[in-house]
Amino acid sequence: MELDLATLENEILLARQRVYRAGAPTPLEALDLDGFGEIYVKREDVSPIKAYKWRGSFNRMALISGAEKDLPVIAASAGNHAQGVALAAQILGLKARIFMPTTTPAVKLRAVKEKGGDAVEIILVGDGYDDALAAAKESAALGGVFVHAYNDLHVIAGQATLADEVVLSGKGPFDAAYLQIGGGGMAAGVATWLKKFYPGIRIIGVEGEGQASMAAAVKNGGPIRLEELDIFCDGTAVRETGDLTHRICSEVIDEFITVSNEEVSDAIRLYWESLRCLQEPSGAMGLAGLRKHGATNPFSRALVIACGANVDFGQLSRISDLAGIGGKQRGHVRVKIPERKGAMLELFDKAFRDLSVIDFQYGKIDVKEAWPIFGFVLNEIDRTQLMERLKESDYVAEWVDGSTAVRFRTIPCDSSTLMHPVFLEIDFYERNGALRAFLEDVLKGQANLCYFNYRYSGERVGRALVAIEFGEAEEAKLFQKNLPFTGPGYRRCRILPEEEARESVTGL
Numbered sequence: 346m347e348l349d350l351a352t353l354e355n356e357i358l359l360a361r362q363r364v365y366r367a368g369a370p371t372p373l374e375a376l377d378l379d380g381f382g383e384i385y386v387k388r389e390d391v392s393p394i395k396a397y398k399w400r401g402s403f404n405r406m407a408l409i410s411g412a413e414k415d416l417p418v419i420a421a422s423a424g425n426h427a428q429g430v431a432l433a434a435q436i437l438g439l440k441a442r443i444f445m446p447t448t449t450p451a452v453k454l455r456a457v458k459e460k461g462g463d464a465v466e467i468i469l470v471g472d473g474y475d476d477a478l479a480a481a482k483e484s485a486a487l488g489g490v491f492v493h494a495y496n497d498l499h500v501i502a503g504q505a506t507l508a509d510e511v512v513l514s515g516k517g518p519f520d521a522a523y524l525q526i527g528g529g530g531m532a533a534g535v536a537t538w539l540k541k542f543y544p545g546i547r548i549i550g551v552e553g554e555g556q557a558s559m560a561a562a563v564k565n566g567g568p569i570r571l572e573e574l575d576i577f578c579d580g581t582a583v584r585e586t587g588d589l590t591h592r593i594c595s596e597v598i599d600e601f602i603t604v605s606n607e608e609v610s611d612a613i614r615l616y617w618e619s620l621r622c623l624q625e626p627s628g629a630m631g632l633a634g635l636r637k638h639g640a641t642n643p644f645s646r647a648l649v650i651a652c653g654a655n656v657d658f659g660q661l662s663r664i665s666d667l668a669g670i671g672g673k674q675r676g677h678v679r680v681k682i683p684e685r686k687g688a689m690l691e692l693f694d695k696a697f698r699d700l701s702v703i704d705f706q707y708g709k710i711d712v713k714e715a716w717p718i719f720g721f722v723l724n725e726i727d728r729t730q731l732m733e734r735l736k737e738s739d740y741v742a743e744w745v746d747g748s749t750a751v752r753f754r755t756i757p758c759d760s761s762t763l764m765h766p767v768f769l770e771i772d773f774y775e776r777n778g779a780l781r782a783f784l785e786d787v788l789k790g791q792a793n794l795c796y797f798n799y800r801y802s803g804e805r806v807g808r809a810l811v812a813i814e815f816g817e818a819e820e821a822k823l824f825q826k827n828l829p830f831t832g833p834g835y836r837r838c839r840i841l842p843e844e845e846a847r848e849s850v851t852g853l
Contacts (some may be wrong), residue, residue, distance in 0.1 A: 346695070348498070348592055353537055356502035357509060360404045364503055367403040367436055368393040370510045376619055376632075376649075381639055383646040384458055385516055386632075387507055390622060390654035394428035394460060396580075397507055397652045401530060402429030404503025405492050406437055417466075418734045419441045421481035421487040423474045423579050426494040431461030442466045442484060444477040444724055450539065450579065452658035466779045473576065475584050496587025497528030501508070506533030511648060521644040521751050523803070524598075525630035525652060526550045526559045526582030529590030535650070536597035550598040551634030552608065553578040553627075560601035562591045574710060577663075577724030580627030582615045604633040610667035612636065616651060626664070628653035634638065670703070676723040677704060677751045678731065680779030681741040686793045693781050695738040696731065701777050703801035705809070706750065707794070717797070718745060758812075758852040765821040766795055766814045768846035769828075773835035775807045782834030792824065796850060806836065810849055 361583065371392050376384045389397035406418060418441040427443045434441040439794035441461060445454070447469045469478045485491035493500060511517065522539055524532040536548045552560055555575025562568045568586050578581040586594075604612075609626050612633035616622040631649035639647065656664075666810045669675060680696075682688045699717070704720025728744075735742040745751055769787075773779045780799075788794065788839060815821040825840055832838070847853045 348589065350537055350593070350596065352489050353498065353502060353534070353593065354541060356498060357505045357520070357534065357821055360400070360499070360502045361509060363404050363407040364400050364506050364520060366407070367399055367432055369465055371507065373511060373512045373514045373516055374620060376637070378615075380716050381635070381647075382644045384650050385511075385519070385540060385623070386620065386633065386649065387511060387650045388622065389650060389652045389719035390624060390628060391653070393519045394425065394432055394456065395654040396428065396628070397504060397531060397650070398425040398429040399432055400429070401497075401500035401505050401517045402426060402492060403433040403436070405499040405507075406433040407428070407495055409437070409439065409490055414439065417489045418443070419481050419485040420492045420494065421474065421478040421581065422494055423477070424457075424655055425468075427457045427579055428453065428460050428655075430492060431457045431465045434464040435461055440464055440466075442468065442483070442489065444468050444481040446471055446473050446477050447721070448472055448576070450655070452657045453655050453663045454848050456655060473584070474582060481633055494585070495528030495583075497530070498589065498610060500670075500753035501530045501534040501593070503777065504531040506537035507650070508532040508535040512538065514540045517547055517646070517657070519646050519648045521547050521549065521639070521642075521647040523551050523631040523634040523638070523649050525581055525627055525634070525650070526552050526594070527556075527627065528583045529559050531588050531650075531652065532559075532598065533590045533593035539648070541599055542598060542632055547599050549634060549638055550594065550601045551630045552601060552603050552620070553581055553630060554603045554605050554607050557601070558583050558584050558586045559591065559594055559598075561601075562586045563595045563598075563601065567591065574599065575606070578609060578626040580625060581630065582696075583822065602638050604637055604673040604782075605830075607667045608633040608637055610664045613664055614668040620759055621653055621751075622651055623656065624651055625653045625656035625769060626660075630787075643704055670801075673722045673724050673727070673779075675703065675720055675746070677720045677730055677748070678735075678742050679716050679718045679745045680735060682715050684711060684713055686788075686791070687793050688715070689794045690718070690781075690784055690788065692740070693784065696734045696740065700731070702780050702799075705780070705797045705799040706754065706756050707797045708756045708764050709795040709814075710757055710759040710851070710852075712762050718750060719723045726828050748845055754800070756757060756796070756851060758850050760853045761811070763785070763795055764814045764816060766812045766846075767821050767825055768796070768810070768850070770839045770841055771809050771811055771835055772806050772837040773809070775801070775805055779807070783832070786833045787838075791820070792851065812846070812850070
């Protein structure tokens with residue numbers, strides 16, 4: 346589809362006259378990030394629908410007139426576009442029928458109902474956006490006004506009003522902008538407007554790994570369908586970009602990069618810690634791209650867009666697991682040690698000094714050797730030094746980040762290998778050395794650690810399920826009798842009854 350960019354620029358100017366019936370301009374905030382130039386964040390997360398898509402849907406629906414007003418507005422959405430359509434339908438006195446995937450986060454479904462009320466009918470269909478889009482087009486063919494989430498000139502122009510607000514803010518000029526891309530509607534409009542006023546700006550399109558449909562389309566010379574699609578960043582999970590957005594983005598995007606789910610999650614962490622701004626995964630992709638690309642491509646002043654805060658509460662635990670802590674990344678290492686008394690303490694003393702353990706997974710399955718997994722917060726230098734220390738101490742070790750054992754937290758334990766085990770539920774203080782102090786105080790060189798399940802949760806107190814074993818039953822009984830409820834490094838230690846232990850531990 347041919348389009349003169351001047352036509353889009355004119356439509357952006359006209360959109361100014363329409364969109365502010367539905368919402369007010371959003372703030373532009375500074376974000377400090379060590380090692381980078383000035384960074385400004387466009388806070389679309391504080392808009393009427395907690396995302397930018399109210400702009401495009403309202404601009405397009407405000408043009409509906411005449412006999413079309415009696416027809417339903419038909420749309421397909423993974424969440425945020427649906428909210429925009431619902432809001433516009435309520436304000437403009439229209440009826441809307443919105444097709445959404447059955448996998449749509451509950452927070453987005455509730456928001457659509459709240460914004461649209463009786464003006465909106467929601468139909469859940471299929472497992473992804475493509476299924477919803479196909480159903481919406483089929484419905485529109487029977488009678489309705491179809492409002493595309495991104496592949497529409499007036500939708501694109503409406504989204505670009507956020508860039509107009511950036512220009513009018515006086516915070517420019519910007520020499521770089523990192524724009525997340527799903528279908529490309531926001532990136533196409535925003536990039537066009539920014540380049541008009543900041544001719545020297547470099548636009549970097551940011552896509553998620555496993556969903557880079559725009560970069561694939563540009564390389565292909567036209568939209569191409571991705572066979573596999575990662576949906577962690579659900580707001581940008583588009584299998585095939587539009588012909589119109591492809592045409593514009595191929596002209597105004599200077600470079601495409603991809604970011605991992607881990608990088609996006611860590612950008613969410615940074616938004617929260619710096620601005621108390623909570624983003625859904627797609628909303629943080631621009632900042633993730635800036636941190637990745639900007640580290641080797643310096644800028645004086647850059648723009649990113651916090652484009653959506655409609656994250657399902659249940660997804661936060663997954664985001665937290667993927668994100669780093671304090672600017673560093675999580676790293677998991679599996680180490681081979683002999684299955685004997687004192688071996689775990691020796692490992693801590695020789696290799697884990699000055700490191701804070703955030704994850705500890707171990708279950709005894711062999712009487713001669715053990716392969717516990719430990720998690721740490723590390724940068725690249727830390728990772729290298731840790732592995733060097735392990736090799737110097739003659740330990741066999743390997744990184745297991747992303748392994749099935751780490752991702753699904755599988756901790757097998759063979760009950761036939763255990764000798765008179767005692768299972769403990771322990772609360773210990775989250776500080777360097779606390780875990781080491783607990784092991785030394787409780788084991789006292791007289792018992793063997795045979796099970797450990799602990800993961801850092803962000804609280805001041807860590808919680809672990811632990812088992813230690815003894816050579817004789819009388820030793821185990823004496824230990825239980827004399828075990829203090831509190832001690833060095835820990836504040837609570839409860840002995841689990843055998844029945845409760847069996848319910849808690851895999852393989853017993």
